[in-house]
């Protein structure tokens with residue numbers, strides 16, 4: 251039988267299991283194919299002994315409904331820079347791509363389907379240049395990949411954030427409070443912007459528009475003056491003040507510090523108090539709840555289509571490419587193209603204009 255190896259890398263995301271099941275189902279309708287899964291990204295191939303499982307209709311039945319990934323995942327399995335412990339206890343990062351290629355060869359794998367975000371697609375490109383028959387499937391709750399209109403997981407994250415937002419609105423109103431809700435999104439403001447529009451936030455802070463604390467406070471005070479004694483703010487984890495420190499998880503920005511994001515809601519709360527905010531403020535950091543649980547129907551559908559398409563790309567030998575969702579259709583783009591630029595919210599986008607049009611302030 252011909253073998254195709256599937257793996258999931260980077261942070262988990264609702265819909266990963268639906269992609270895996272989509273690959274298996276499509277492969278089953280083709281004679282002579284065996285789908286294998288590598289546990290914890292490429293670690294399953296690199297570990298001693300290898301951790302490779304056979305995927306079939308039985309062990310993938312019903313998994314499209316489940317969050318997480320049955321293949322498990324890791325942020326620490328980059329074969330280009332793999333952490334190895336030396337005898338003296340020090341850690342050295344070594345390039346294991348040649349060993350990886352040899353092992354994949356020994357497994358008799360025809361092609362690899364690498365389901366992952368920005369980082370995984372870059373690894374795939376390097377492996378493709380080394381001769382691996384690889385296909386990428388885009389995964390991110392952050393929506394920060396530029397060559398696909400959407401990825402699975404993003405809308406589920408927005409749904410989870412919106413559900414939480416709705417709950418915060420009623421308690422904000424009862425207590426006349428300012429509620430700051432921090433959402434994920436890495437260096438992009440997509441989750442925050444979509445949630446702010448869907449939920450009807452008064453203020454939305456995103457990394458693409460550094461905020462002026464006095465403008466944020468001015469907007470809050472105007473609301474209270476009008477007698478609307480509560481404010482709901484949606485804040486992206488990458489949002490930052492105009493003249494403040496530069497926060498960046500991916501370090502894409504010049505001079506960016508590689509610090510762990512999260513908790514900017516507390517920073518904003520502190521800044522507002524320092525600037526003279528008289529209203530009571532409460533903070534909520536949604537964190538990894540946005541990545542857990544069942545994917546919504548749209549994400550299951552998109553993920554299933556991605557899985558089916560990825561296997562069809564194996565059949566058509568469309569290697570070195572990533573599956574993509576564009577203009578309401580499933581297509582493919584080269585990995586090189588897919589990893590060229592980061593997908594920020596564009597300043598002149600209609601989404602942003604519409605948000606401003608509904609009265610949402612961005613603190614600028």
Ligand code: F6P
Nearest residue numbers: 261325391392434435436499511
């Ligand atoms: O990229 C997905 C994401 O959830 C980001 O939104 C967030 O910044 C990051 O991953 C969190 O990573 P970790 O799970 O390593 O804390």
